Structures are given as structure tokens and as C-alpha cells.
Amino acid sequence: MSPAVTLRVPFEGRELHADTLTGASPLHLFGIHGGGASNRSVWNGLRQSLWQRGVGSTALDCVGHGSTGGVFAESSLQRRSQQARSVIEHVGVRPTALAGISMGAYNALRLSEELDVQALILIVPGIYTPEAHEVPFGPDFSTIIRRPRSWIDSDAWDILGRFRGRLLVIAGEQDSVIPLEIPERLHAAAGRASQRELLVVPGAGHKGLLPQLLDNPQWHASLLACVGLQS
Known part of the structure; x- marks a missing residue:
């Protein structure tokens, strides 16, 4: 990894661990x-890959993950978005692109509206009913999201319907967690996007997808193009 600046961001009596990379480009993921x-x-x-092309980036460990630690069940979808927002404000760099994987894709999608970003990358995106947004992770949250097609009334569709930037939705063909209907619907909902692409990776499951994307020149190029880099 290139030289990143490690961050300790205060959040509700704890510290969120994050890091940021500075690039010469105005683009920032x-x-x-x-x-x-x-x-x-x-x-x-x-x-x-972005840093080698002059693009900076920031990422955090949410509560219950990585070096931030803590108890996952004390967090929620809403609090994860608050944690991301706290890190963004601490860094002082307004991102031009948001990227999220699985549950993080929903956080990225919701933040995209208030941050007015140019690009949104959603990888094996988990999408949720508004009913689950503030519920702490645990049995009650699991009960809500395990209801058949609980995601059908998600606010994600309306948010993407208003999105005017670049959208890349990435799905695994054999994903047993996220049905292909979800990324297909997300792509279809973004009718006002300046550009949109749905990439379904053949034979891929829910985990370990990003390294496959980076190893494939065409898929790698799609990621870079969505961020704002042209080959």
C-alpha cells in the first residue's frame, strides 16, 4: 500500500480507525x-491503482470491524453512515466518488445524495427496507431483513432515480446472498445517471470480488472510468 496517513476520528466516545491517501487530482474516492x-x-x-494515477482516497473501519473494534451489535445502518460522515468531515476532503461493498453499498448510496458526488460504485450491493435503518444489528435487524423480499420497498430506488452522476453496479453471477434482481433493479432505477453500467461477473459469488475485477483489464477500466479516469 502507498503511504497513507492514519486517522483516529472521535465518534461517540470511541475512535474510528481510518486512513487517507492524498492525490494530485481533484478526484477523491x-x-x-x-x-x-x-x-x-x-x-x-x-x-x-487510483493513487498510482494521482487519485486520492479514504476508507474507514466501521464500529465492530478491523482496528476500530467494538461491538458490531451496537451499530446500525444509520450509525454506519454517521461514522462515514464523521471521517469525511475529519479529513476535510469532499469525496467525488463513493464506493460500497455489500452492506456498505447501501451506506454509500444514502450518502451520495447529501454529498452530491459525481460517481457511485456499488459492489454486490445489499439494499434494505427503511424499517431496518435505525434498528441495531442483532436479532431484530435480522428478523426484518430476512423477510422474503424485504428490500422491495427500499428508498434505494428513489435515491438512484434522482442520481445524475456516473453509476457502476457490480454483481456476482453466483452470489447466494444478493439476488441478481437487486443489482439489475438498481441499474434500471438510475434513469437520470450521466452514465451507468451493470457488470455481472461470471461464476463469482458474494466475497472476494474486487481482486477479480482488478485482475481483469476491462473490468479494472470500468472501475477507473466510473471514478472519473479515462484510459
């Missing part, structure tokens, strides 16, 4: 990882 055992290192490959 902010990445939000998924749930489970994920952390900000999932973005290392993409961030290195």
Missing part, C-alpha cells in the same frame, strides 16, 4: 466496507 469480517483493507488494491 471514499470506500465503505461490508459487514461480517470485512474492514477497510478490502479497498487496498483499488486505492493503490
Whole structure:
């Protein structure tokens, strides 16, 4: 990884661990990882590629993840977005692109409206009903999201319907967590986007998708183009 500045960002009596890379370009990516055992290192490959092209980036470990630590069940979708917002304000660099993986894709999508970004990258995107937004992670949250097609009334569709930047939605063909209908609907909803692409990676599942994208020149180019780099 290129020389990153490590950050300790105060948040509700704890410290969020994050890091930022400065680039010569006005472009700047902010990445939000998924749930489970994920952390900000999932973005290392993409961030290195961008930094080599002069583009800076920032990423954090949400509460319950990585070096931030803490209890995952004490967080929520809403609080994850608040954590990302706190890091963005601390860094003082307004991102031009937001990227999210799995659960982080929903955080990125919701933040895209208030931050007025130029680009949005949603990788194996988890999409949620508004009913789940403020519910702490735990049994009640799981009960809500495990209802069949609980995501159908998500605010994601309307948010993307208003989005006017560049959109890249990436799905795994064999993803057993996120049905292909979700990324397809997200892509279709973004009728006002300046450009939009749906990339379905053949044979791919839910995890480990980003390294495959970076190893494929065409898919790698799609990521860079969405951020704002032209080959």
C-alpha cells in the first residue's frame, strides 16, 4: 500500500480507525466496507491503482470491524453512515466518488445524495427496507431483513432515480446472498445517471470480488472510468 496517513476520528466516545491517501487530482474516492469480517483493507488494491494515477482516497473501519473494534451489535445502518460522515468531515476532503461493498453499498448510496458526488460504485450491493435503518444489528435487524423480499420497498430506488452522476453496479453471477434482481433493479432505477453500467461477473459469488475485477483489464477500466479516469 502507498503511504497513507492514519486517522483516529472521535465518534461517540470511541475512535474510528481510518486512513487517507492524498492525490494530485481533484478526484477523491471514499470506500465503505461490508459487514461480517470485512474492514477497510478490502479497498487496498483499488486505492493503490487510483493513487498510482494521482487519485486520492479514504476508507474507514466501521464500529465492530478491523482496528476500530467494538461491538458490531451496537451499530446500525444509520450509525454506519454517521461514522462515514464523521471521517469525511475529519479529513476535510469532499469525496467525488463513493464506493460500497455489500452492506456498505447501501451506506454509500444514502450518502451520495447529501454529498452530491459525481460517481457511485456499488459492489454486490445489499439494499434494505427503511424499517431496518435505525434498528441495531442483532436479532431484530435480522428478523426484518430476512423477510422474503424485504428490500422491495427500499428508498434505494428513489435515491438512484434522482442520481445524475456516473453509476457502476457490480454483481456476482453466483452470489447466494444478493439476488441478481437487486443489482439489475438498481441499474434500471438510475434513469437520470450521466452514465451507468451493470457488470455481472461470471461464476463469482458474494466475497472476494474486487481482486477479480482488478485482475481483469476491462473490468479494472470500468472501475477507473466510473471514478472519473479515462484510459
